[in-house]
Amino acid sequence: MTEQFLTVTQLAEELGLTPRALRFYETKGLITPGRAGTTRIYTQRDRARLILILRGKRLGFSLQEIKSFLDLYNVDGTQHKQMKALLQSLRERIANLEDQRQAIDQTLAELRRAEQEAEARLAGPVR
Template identity: 55%
Template sequence: MPDTFTITQLAEEFSITPRAIRFYEDQHLIKPAREGMNRVYSYRDRARLKLILRGKRLGFSLAEIKEFLDLYEADRTQVEQLRQLRSAVTERMEQLQGQLSDLMVTLDELRDIEAQVLAALAVKGVDAAG
């Protein structure tokens, strides 16, 4: 694996736009070096970008992601980072579990409504598909 990457290489690797990468720079989540007018991303920048995208996919805000990344800079042992991450992950799982419960209730209600509609159509002698 190369020691440095271009914005195009990272965008292609992670299936995102260069604009998205620049946005993460603007948010101070990654800090590429410069060679003239070109951005040069290190292996560290690549790893941080991978963590950013994973955090977003899991539903964490950019502020939360930045906090996790900044904790690594403050404590190289990663103890505090791991504690905070565990707490955030637990909270996120609880949120998702609540959403899943709400979705299950909604699906049950929709199934009930569908059954009522089908029954009403059958009483009228109408085919539900037509």
């Protein structure tokens, strides 16, 4: 089976990125495209890594955290270490988001009380 290669433009279009974004991820060491002369060529492995990178970003992980997860693929072929690290990070992210939600709920409640007080004062007798 022969490997299918993608150019910067092809991969960027497929994933809804800009070529500049792909080069950025390359400079951060998240992907390592091959070269055909001066042209960057991407493999299906690079494509899969980029999909994981984008998913990690959507979940709120930093590029450094994403790189750590991806680097574990090279260390542990069973992916056991990677899954343990990912699970711990997911749990921490969930806890942080729950804390943020609680803080937002409190702030909204305070704002609604202040709004009601302001409306009541406006509706009251004029002095």
